[in-house]
Amino acid sequence: MNRATRKSVFDTVDAVLLAAGLLVLAAGQYLAFTAPPDVQQHYLIRILYVHVGAAWTAYLAFFVAMFYAVLYLWKQDPAYDCLSAASAEVGLLFMALTLFGGMMWARPTWGVYWTWEPKLTTSAILTAFYIGYFLLRQAIEDPEFRAKAAAAAAILGVVNIPINYMSVYWWRSIHQTATFDIINRKVHMDSPMVLAMLVNLVAINIIYVLFLRLKGKVARCAAQKEDWDE
Numbered sequence: 408m409n410r411a412t413r414k415s416v417f418d419t420v421d422a423v424l425l426a427a428g429l430l431v432l433a434a435g436q437y438l439a440f441t442a443p444p445d446v447q448q449h450y451l452i453r454i455l456y457v458h459v460g461a462a463w464t465a466y467l468a469f470f471v472a473m474f475y476a477v478l479y480l481w482k483q484d485p486a487y488d489c490l491s492a493a494s495a496e497v498g499l500l501f502m503a504l505t506l507f508g509g510m511m512w513a514r515p516t517w518g519v520y521w522t523w524e525p526k527l528t529t530s531a532i533l534t535a536f537y538i539g540y541f542l543l544r545q546a547i548e549d550p551e552f553r554a555k556a557a558a559a560a561a562i563l564g565v566v567n568i569p570i571n572y573m574s575v576y577w578w579r580s581i582h583q584t585a586t587f588d589i590i591n592r593k594v595h596m597d598s599p600m601v602l603a604m605l606v607n608l609v610a611i612n613i614i615y616v617l618f619l620r621l622k623g624k625v626a627r628c629a630a631q632k633e634d635w636d637e
Contacts, residue, residue, distance in 0.1 A: 416624045421617060428613035435607035442599040451515060452600065458508035459586055460608035461501045464615050466568050468498025469537070471619070473565045476558035486627060488554040491561050492544065493622035497615055499537045506530060517581060525578035529571040536564050 435456065445452040475491035478484070509527070510520040521527065540560045547553035575584050586604070587594055594601055 416621060421620055424613055424617040424620070428610055428617055431606060431613060432610035435603060435610045438599070438603035438606055442603045443597065445600070448516070451512060454508055454512045455586065456600075456604050456607045457611070458505060458512060459604060460611040461508060462505040463608060464611045465498045465501035465505055466572075467612070468494045468501060468615060468619070469561075469565055469568060472498060472561045476561035479554060479558050485550070485554065488557065489626035490619070490623045492557065493626050494619055495537055495540055495561060495564075496622055497618040499534070499541070500618070501611070501615065502530070502534050502537065506534060522581070524580040524582055525574040526571070526580070526582040529567065529574045533564075533567045533571050536567060540564065 439453050439456040442452075442456075444450045448455075472491045472495040475487045475494060479487035479491060509530070513522070514520050540557065543560055544553055544557050547556055572585070575582055576590060586596060596604065
């Protein structure tokens with residue numbers, strides 16, 4: 408990638424998003440470390456301020472990947488395929504961060520880094536599916552067929568998301584219920600904790616938008632190069 412290409416990939420909007428994301432993340436971390444400890448989890452609750460935001464952002468990224476996949480199948484515009492792949496890749500990154508944060512939380516709470524309870528099992532399945540999504544993209548050489556197959560996979564992948572979210576309700580296990588209980592319309596946190604979590608969520612979403620823009624532009628450059636090489 409030459410200097411001119413790098414300039415076209417990272418523009419003023421990206422710089423603003425980067426600055427905003429870092430500032431909001433710094434504010435979120437300040438709120439996380441000044442929020443009172445949880446009654447049961449004490450200061451271990453701080454892991455959840457990033458863990459929950461990463462999980463929600465991964466869900467969002469996979470739904471965005473599905474949205475662009477549908478647009479690609481409708482419009483047959485390769486740019487939508489690039490954005491779908493970019494969002495899925497960023498979603499997979501945040502899903503990995505979710506699993507890592509969960510493991511760091513589980514070790515002092517449950518005594519193990521991993522156990523095959525329903526929430527963790529469905530999270531592992533969701534992660535494995537999107538790893539398979541990228542293996543599928545790598546396995547198909549024809550750009551048009553690859554885009555159509557990947558679009559179908561991106562649409563199918565979001566079926567796992569409500570299963571993953573609802574697993575704590577359907578199969579009660581050692582995993583705690585959702586912090587923001589949408590089903591019962593409850594929030595299992597005090598106000599300072601909620602504020603810390605929401606600010607961190609905003610920061611992670613800004614970073615997601617930045618990554619999506621950058622990955623989308625890089626993917627389009629790669630697609631153009633593939634067309635030129637043919």
